[in-house]
Amino acid sequence: MPEDRTGVPPFPTRHLTRRTVLGAGLQVGGAAVLAASLAGCGIRLEDDAPRLPGLPTRQPVAGESFLLLLRQHCTDLAAEAQALGGPAKGLPARLAVLHRQQAAVLETELQRLGVPRTVLDAPVATATPGATGTTSTAPATTATGSGAAGPATLAASEATDLGPSAISALARVVPGTVPLAGSVLAQRAAAATLLGQPATWPDPTWSEPSLAASYLDSTRAAAYAFEVVAAQSPEGAQHTLALTTLGTLRARASQQESLAGDAATPPALGYPLPFTVTTPATARALAVRVLTDLRAAVARELGSAGGDVGPLGAVVQWLADTEVLASRWGVALAPFPGLT
Known part of the structure; x- marks a missing residue:
């Protein structure tokens, strides 16, 4: 009676084994060559790309987390200022427009620096102390609609990006981007002052x-x-x-x-x-x-x-x-x- 070998792969011949091993070796070798070639050209994988042996992952640009958080705060502040309502030429309405412009320009700058779309579209993680002078990225608009929102609330939100820790983070940004990000912080301080809450500086x-x-x-x-x-x-x-x-x-x-x-x-x-x-x-x-x-x-x-x-x-x-x-x-x- 012949032996039942259902489900058991056939034992490869010596010839097939050699071809299989050789093919596997070529695949591994090809991946290594590809990795070396890409690495030599300075190419980096995006954060969600498959990992290849020997291919370095993308390194964040200097100050990337600070810039991402700053952009997110622009969007949050625009929403909060817009929610206050008031005349079209009033300070909150003007600030809403400015913050939307800031968010758009900061996004363009991050793209110029090589930050991938997947990172730009991902939710911004909760900030650690020292990122922009605040410990949370919760939208500033959480207070609106509670009856307590007003210029003082918006002023406090504007000031969350200020302080010694924010300046320390700014100093670590890519040098060519420092004027752009620094002018945003200056605008935040000016807005807080004009809303009745002057910024404090060391x-x-x-x-x-x-x-x-x-x-x-x-x-x-x-x-x-x-x-x-x-x-x-x-x-x-x-x-x-x-x-x-x-x-x-x-x-x-x-x-x-x-x-x-x-x-x-x-x-x-x-x-x-x-x-x-x-x-x-x-x-x-x-x-x-x-x-x-x-x-x-x-x-x-x-x-x-x-x-x-x-x-x-x-x-x-x-x-x-x-x-x-x-x-x-x-x-x-x-x-x-x-x-x-």
């Missing part, structure tokens, strides 16, 4: 006095211009606003002089003005021009601090303060102050 300190000295001249020039604005605005609300702005700029110049130490040069006796100012109307025009130019000058400095947390935090603060001053003179809020 005292700026750093070991490179010449860096502080390089910021000083533009501040002094702006303060000089506002001496003229105040002089040509003899009374009323414009005079009061001119004096308030002048006081803020003088305080900033004094702080920069202290940080610069011996690297600070003596102030000039005067600075050129872009046009002649002889009336309250031309004084207001000068105020708008000077603050717009100063905002752009401060924003340019965001890239000069490198990974030095002290100067970087100070520049973000000065940019935020300049955005507030400019807004009070009628300059439109910007999603990326000084860069747009």
